Amino acid sequence: MVFTFNLGFPRMGANRKLKRLVENFWSGKVDENTLITDAKKLREEHWLLQKNAGLDHIPSNDFSFYDQVVDHSYAFGVIPARYKNLNPGLETYFAMCRGLQKPGIDVAACKMKKWFNTNYHYIVPEFEPNQQFTLNSTKVIDEYKEAKALGIQTHPVILGPVSYLMLGKPTKDAPQGFKPIQLLDRLLSLYEELLSKLVSAGVTWIQIDEPCLVLDLPSTIKNEYVSAYNALTKVSPQLKILIATYFERIGTNLDFITDTPINAIHIDLIRAPDQLESILRRLPAKVSLSLGLVNGRNIWKTNLEVALAKAQKAIDVLGSECVFIAPSCSLLHSPHSIQSEKKIDNEILNWLSFAVEKIKKIVIISKALNNSVQSVQTELEANRKSIQSHRESARTQNPTVQQKMKALGPDMFRRKFPFHERQLSQRKKLSLPLFPTTTVGSLPQTKDIRTIRAKFKKGEINQTQYDNFIKREIEKCVHFQEEIGIDVLVHGEFERNDMVEFFGENLQGYVFSGNGWVQSYGSRCTKPPIIFGDISRPNPMTVEIIKYAQSLTDKPMKGMLTGPITMLQWSFVRDDQPRKDTAFQLALAIREEVHDLEAAGISVIQIDEPAICEGLPLRKEDWNVYLNWAVDAFLLSSTGVDCSTQIHTHMCYSDFNDIIEAIRCLDADVITIENSRSDLKLLNAFEEHEYTAEIGPGLYDIHSPRVPTKEELKVRLHAIFKYIPKNLIWANPDCGLKTREWPEVEAALKNMTDVAKEFRAIEANC
Structure with a gap:
């Protein structure tokens, strides 16, 4: 049977609960204990929501008070020297994100950069040539245990070692020619230690995000990926590793990881729908494929007929036991749910799908594949009517605008002087x-x-x-x-x-x-x-x-x-x-x-x-x-x-x-x-x-x-x-x-x- 797999859930919660909580902490309206306690409640709410929707693989460690990359930096001790005299914990963490200015202390924040081609931002890691990595936080283990205590077996999400180093930058005083990727061997020992601790806690699957695999990479980087995943897959035979890519096609970079004994790979079939056939031809035997069939970055309903056809194509080649149904990327980039929407009229609302609804679509696809199309016929028919309504609606067309578009001339695209x-x-x-x-x-x-x-x-x-x-x-x-x-x-x-x-x-x-x-x-x-x-x-x-x-x-x-x-x-x-x-x-x-x-x-x-x-x-x-x-x-x-x-x-x-x-x-x-x-x-x-x-x-x-x-x-x-x-x-x-x-x-x-x-x-x- 196929399984359902989610790469990440929006952190803010319904009505932006996390935003208010964090900002109240910054302003002194709530203390650290309240911040930690209320954040835990929000995570529990999201895990239970996904479990009750019928998801098989639910993520943990996709939560953050600021962003997942700065969490990763803090967890591995990548804390620039200017923060060393601050109080460990949240003071240091938030200073890296926002800077800190108070009597006797004035430190600037780390650089901020767009997360690939999204409007999400991440805090850029800063690496020294003699960077000392330490396991500075047990967040990923703690959140896994939180979910486990609720009876929910999650798969922790962490940023992959190669992408992490590639997304960072050298410190100001680093010698010319130093590249953070040179630190890979030193970093890998910490990853191995972390994975071992996760296995001891009961983890069986882990999602390792390697978003840089969709970029133009030099062939020399293949050795880094091979080195990394040959090492990480040896940590424990009980641990299965899924490498997640998103936002673009993986292309020939697939070769960088197919030589390693990973268990699964995720691909984005919304931003790069044409890559499926090529990957099906080249994927090694016994490597599962997670299909990103539901758009994680837009709000239109998934055409379930199209999604089912793509999934069936993968099943025909790999077998159902090697296919996962998933969103194209983390649902971090989607709003929470349409349930609270009162402003949008019913016709347009019927065309939309936010994160909660996207999870339901993933489950419907898997039920159609595992049980039969007839088992979800009502849902499929409603989806077909919604897609047709959107496609044929007169509200999407304006003849005057269409005429203006036809009248565009070359002089309208250059300055007069x-x-x-x-x-x-x-x-x-x-x-x-x-x-x-x-x-x-x-x-x-x-x-x-x-x-x-x-x-x-x-x-x-x-x-x-x-x-x-x-x-x-x-x-x-x-x-x-x-x-x-x-x-x-x-x-x-x-x-x-x-x-x-x-x-x-x-x-x-x-x-x-x-x-x-x-x-x-x-x-x-x-x-x-x-x-x-x-x-x-x-x-x-x-x-x-x-x-x-x-x-x-x-x-x-x-x-x-x-x-x-x-x-x-x-x-x-x-x-x-x-x-x-x-x-x-x-x-x-x-x-x-x-x-x-x-x-x-x-x-x-x-x-x-x-x-x-x-x-x-x-x-x-x-x-x-x-x-x-x-x-x-x-x-x-x-x-x-x-x-x-x-x-x-x-x-x-x-x-x-x-x-x-x-x-x-x-x-x-x-x-x-x-x-x-x-x-x-x-x-x-x-x-x-x-x-x-x-x-x-x-x-x-x-x-x-x-x-x-x-x-x-x-x-x-x-x-x-x-x-x-x-x-x-x-x-x-x-x-x-x-x-x-x-x-x-x-x-x-x-x-x-x-x-x-x-x-x-x-x-x-x-």
């Missing part, structure tokens, strides 16, 4: 100083703002009361920015709950969940809007509020928009047309907004694209196709403006060396990037490729509550001079300040503007 002409015109119009200061957009969303927004949505206050409150918040933030001397102001985005959701609410073709939350990093959750049909903009979205903000100041006020690729990446996207088409529809809507802002007298317009790098395919041979239409989507949204209108964009952490030509082709006048946690390495690309537009490398990390000192800001700005000409540099934080508190924001921005003024004075006297 070259950059050097635009730069002269913009400098004349804006009269900005050297090292102009700005922020990336959002300012703190206080409890008062969230409360007023909630009252407005519940109908407890009317539109006029809400608008007046927002205007007062804008007025306060404009006066604050003027007072400290920021040069290009923002309105604070207080009317926006989220940079994607806000625009989605003002566009047709979107629908919104009430509780469709997914984790982004730490306690930070987003509620991605759902694109179900053609996108159009019925009315201007930001023009009136930006005009109001501009009326309060003589300084330039930025119009703040979210770009088409970020709207695409951070939404749950329709799966019935190419993503390129949806991106272009979004771009057309944003283009209309850009032109209306310019007509309203707004001379600086920022179109954020923090997700453009996130959308890169994991295999480089697929990059050009994506980058071509992604760049075209940005150009479609931003072109057509006057020479003197300055177009900004913002991007998050990425290896810009790989896509610098695409960034250049965006033809933005100013780009701001997250930079502070990267030790300036991201700027190498802009120096080496002689990037000539203006750029604002983030001077400090907004993901941490610590306030940067003037001295460290001076050091960072001075270091940037090595990479970028002084007349092209802007001074700004890493990213938006929505999640921070006003006291830290006021202090940090004051330090930043003071440093910019000081450097201007130095240059003026040279």
